[in-house]
Amino acid sequence: MADEILDQVAEYLLGLMPFYHKYIVRTGFGITGQQTAQYRVLGVLTKAGPLPMSEVGKRLYISKPYMTVLVDTLIEQALVERRSDPSDRRVVQIAITARGTSYLKQSVNLYKEDLKEFLSTFSEQDLAVLCQSLENLHSVLVKMP
Numbered sequence: 001m002a003d004e005i006l007d008q009v010a011e012y013l014l015g016l017m018p019f020y021h022k023y024i025v026r027t028g029f030g031i032t033g034q035q036t037a038q039y040r041v042l043g044v045l046t047k048a049g050p051l052p053m054s055e056v057g058k059r060l061y062i063s064k065p066y067m068t069v070l071v072d073t074l075i076e077q078a079l080v081e082r083r084s085d086p087s088d089r090r091v092v093q094i095a096i097t098a099r100g101t102s103y104l105k106q107s108v109n110l111y112k113e114d115l116k117e118f119l120s121t122f123s124e125q126d127l128a129v130l131c132q133s134l135e136n137l138h139s140v141l142v143k144m145p
Contacts, residue, residue: 050095
């Protein structure tokens with residue numbers, strides 16, 4: 001029985017991925033794949049604080065060469081900066097700037113408004129079911145190690 005439930009949960013979670021990319025993280029507003037990766041980098045730095053570039057790449061499953069390209073672009077745009085690690089000067093950390101924080105908030109608000117417009121086509125009953133389901137999903141997933 002437990003194997004069946006694990007299999008079903010895994011299938012449902014994997015089934016959400018294409019849906020998530022098609023409807024949630026749509027490429028509206030002319031947003032490119034590189035910009036989406038940049039948002040993800042900014043998001044990690046917002047939550048975790050300054051980190052070595054290799055750690056950010058590890059958390060986001062981004063290769064070292066591509067992380068270098070992303071970070072260089074973010075630095076050129078003054079959205080992140082390089083800092084030396086206070087505990088080990090040989091390590092360089094990446095930190096989000098005030099401009100980066102503002103940029104990320106604006107981007108999230110654009111996504112949120114776009115998503116609200118998309119969701120407005122659902123009935124109130126469907127929205128209530130979706131809201132409760134997402135609340136339940138969130139309460140379970142935050143327990144993940």
